[in-house]
């Protein structure tokens with residue numbers, strides 16, 4: 702892949718079905734997401750619209766096909782947390798390890814800085830070597846781990862938090 706093949710842009714409602722398809726196996730087969738049922742395209746369109754009221758939702762395309770997405774949202778609801786944005790990134794499994802996630806996150810971080818956000822927070826269900834490597838490569842530092850704070854597939858899962866001061 703050359704860097705020319707990869708493009709980043711703001712998501713729109715027409716991207717909802719592909720984003721839903723990228724996310725579905727993560728929900729269905731892994732504890733990476735703590736959701737239990739796969740959101741459909743309609744639900745994704747609603748999520749994209751809701752996020753874009755306050756934050757960026759980006760997609761990455763290869764040859765005009767969406768292969769990944771990243772977005773930011775509230776870290777916590779109270780007003781004083783407004784400058785803290787929780788970031789999320791997913792890349793289609795056929796395209797892992799090719800720089801797509803890094804490109805999405807670099808652009809997301811740049812967009813958040815431009816909007817005046819103060820801290821980016823990543824919440825990672827552990828273990829997830831790829832996500833930890835991606836975030837640390839981008840300058841996120843580990844804050845700590847909430848042990849056994851999520852339960853999926855009849856197993857307790859630790860959740861780590863990483864942060865980047867913007």
Ligand SMILES: CC(C)(COP(=O)(O)OP(=O)(O)OC[C@H]1O[C@@H](n2cnc3c(N)ncnc32)[C@H](O)[C@@H]1OP(=O)(O)O)[C@@H](O)C(=O)NCCC(=O)NCCS
Nearest residue numbers: 790791792797798799800801802803825830831832834835
């Ligand atoms: C985590 C994820 C977003 C990373 O995206 P990606 O496009 O595969 O990552 P990149 O190719 O940009 O790689 C980023 C860095 O992480 C490293 N990396 C990627 N996957 C890795 C793995 N499984 N183990 C160790 N390092 C890994 C790469 O070598 C690269 O480091 P480098 O720049 O020093 O070479 C992607 O693997 C993914 O979507 N995974 C499933 C969903 C997920 O875990 N999302 C995050 C939820 S917190």
